[in-house]
Every structure is written in structure tokens, then in C-alpha cells.
Amino acid sequence: MTLHREGFGTIALALVFLLLLNLGVEYLTPELNWLHTLLLVVSAVFFFIIVQFFRYPKRRPTLNPKQVIAPCDGKVVVIEEVVETEYFKGPRRQISIFMSPVNVHVNWNPVAGIVSYFRYHPGKYLVAWHPKSSTENERTTTVIRMQNGVEILFRQIAGALARRIKWYVSEGQQVGQASEMGFIKFGSRVDVYVPLDAEIKVNLNDLTTGSITVLAELKS
Known part of the structure; x- marks a missing residue:
């Protein structure tokens, strides 16, 4: 191991x-x-x-420029249309994955492209499934602009136990799909925001395997 x-x-x-x-x-x-x-x-x-x-399994990742893959292991707890207020300032489809303490806690980039936006936000440590954890907890926001111009936003969110978020990306960096993005210690959550016309490939309560499970397929 x-x-x-x-x-x-x-x-x-x-x-x-x-x-x-x-x-x-x-x-x-x-x-x-x-x-x-x-x-x-x-x-x-x-x-x-x-x-x-802290185990780090070897995997054969899903690599497809039209697909958004799961950035982490866990359970799908939210699939809904929301207004993303930090970057897009408009409607997007949010897919949230809860990572329990028994999951692998490595985070992977869901798509390939250029990191067009990155921010770290200090904050609270509400339980990861709390509705306000996405906006009030310690978190990072990363946006990747794909080659076709589509941008995918995702957030690492600390939970009640996870009080240390690590990231390995910066603005302007070229990243590959399924490349390692970061790590969150001891229970947490990752939110992914995709265009409204993306075809969602998972259902609530589905279990995801980071770098492998397909969350959505893009139309463009």
C-alpha cells in the first residue's frame, strides 16, 4: 500500500x-x-x-475531454441547480460529494485545462453536509478553463474534523484530467459546478471513485 x-x-x-x-x-x-x-x-x-x-491507491483514471470526472472518493449528497455567486455569478448544476473518514482523501482535477481562477478562503468548520458549509467553511475554489472554453468550478470544503486543506494548483497552471489536485484531512466535501446543459451521469447516494467515476458529460 x-x-x-x-x-x-x-x-x-x-x-x-x-x-x-x-x-x-x-x-x-x-x-x-x-x-x-x-x-x-x-x-x-x-x-x-x-x-x-492516508492510503494512495494506484488507479487507471478516466480520460475524456467531454466528461467531468469525480475529484474524490465519497458519496453524492447534492445534485441541484444553484446560483454560483463567487465566480460565475449565475446558474450552474452543483454536484456535491461527501468524503467520510474511511474514504481515500486525495483530490484529482476533474477536467484538463488552464487554472483560470484560484482562491483560498479561511472559514468555519461546520459539518460537511451542512447547507452553509459551501459558503462559510474553510475552502478553496478552483476554476479550470478547458480547451473548448468551457469552465468547470470545484471547491474543496473542510468539515468538522477536516481542518487542513492542501492544494497543488495555482492560477495560470496547465493541469491534466485526473492529475493530483490536493488533499483534505479527516472528512470533508467537494462541490463541482457544471453547465446546466451538461448530462448528469450520477444519482443521489451514488458512491464515487475519484479520478474514475464520470459525474457529467458536456454538450460542447
Whole structure:
């Protein structure tokens, strides 16, 4: 299993903390062997959960210039027409994917093109499925202009547990479809905004696989 580079520091800190905790408890309570065993088992399970969160699977991505692919693993929780107020300032179709702590948390670019807009917004840490999380939580907004001129906007949104968003794009950068865009730690959400005439290929509650699942097919 390959681990994402964002996890190296967290995994090391968790390992040191658990080792010190187990050694400290054993030193303070040398006669309680049952407690030492229980703590060791709980520590191993906790460490495994931390490690699996940062897994980085190898995948064969979907590459199609007329399709918008899922930027992350998760569950489709919103498909609706909205007014996007930050960049387009007009109607778009929003597709939102909720990422639970057990999902892979790598983020991929949904289309290929030039990053025409990028902003980081500090904010709150409402639960990721809260209706206001898209506009009030810590988040990034990225817009990619495709070769045909169509622009796709997507947002990384921090949740109640996810308090660190990482991104690897900047304005003016050329990006490939399914190339790595960023990472969000410990539960979060990604919103994707597509043109109203795009054909939506997913349904509510569908599970998505980042870089593979097709969210929408563009008309132009």
C-alpha cells in the first residue's frame, strides 16, 4: 500500500504518541498486565485507522475531454441547480460529494485545462453536509478553463474534523484530467459546478471513485 506524502508527519506523531503512552502506562502500573494488553490492542487499531486514512491507491483514471470526472472518493449528497455567486455569478448544476473518514482523501482535477481562477478562503468548520458549509467553511475554489472554453468550478470544503486543506494548483497552471489536485484531512466535501446543459451521469447516494467515476458529460 502506498501512503500519501501528507500523512508522513501525522503518522510519525501518532506512532511516537502511542509508544510513549504505552510505555508510560506500563511504567506507572507494572502489575496491571490486562491494562497493558488492552491499551496495546487499542493503540494498534488506532494506528491502523490513521495509516489507512492516508492510503494512495494506484488507479487507471478516466480520460475524456467531454466528461467531468469525480475529484474524490465519497458519496453524492447534492445534485441541484444553484446560483454560483463567487465566480460565475449565475446558474450552474452543483454536484456535491461527501468524503467520510474511511474514504481515500486525495483530490484529482476533474477536467484538463488552464487554472483560470484560484482562491483560498479561511472559514468555519461546520459539518460537511451542512447547507452553509459551501459558503462559510474553510475552502478553496478552483476554476479550470478547458480547451473548448468551457469552465468547470470545484471547491474543496473542510468539515468538522477536516481542518487542513492542501492544494497543488495555482492560477495560470496547465493541469491534466485526473492529475493530483490536493488533499483534505479527516472528512470533508467537494462541490463541482457544471453547465446546466451538461448530462448528469450520477444519482443521489451514488458512491464515487475519484479520478474514475464520470459525474457529467458536456454538450460542447
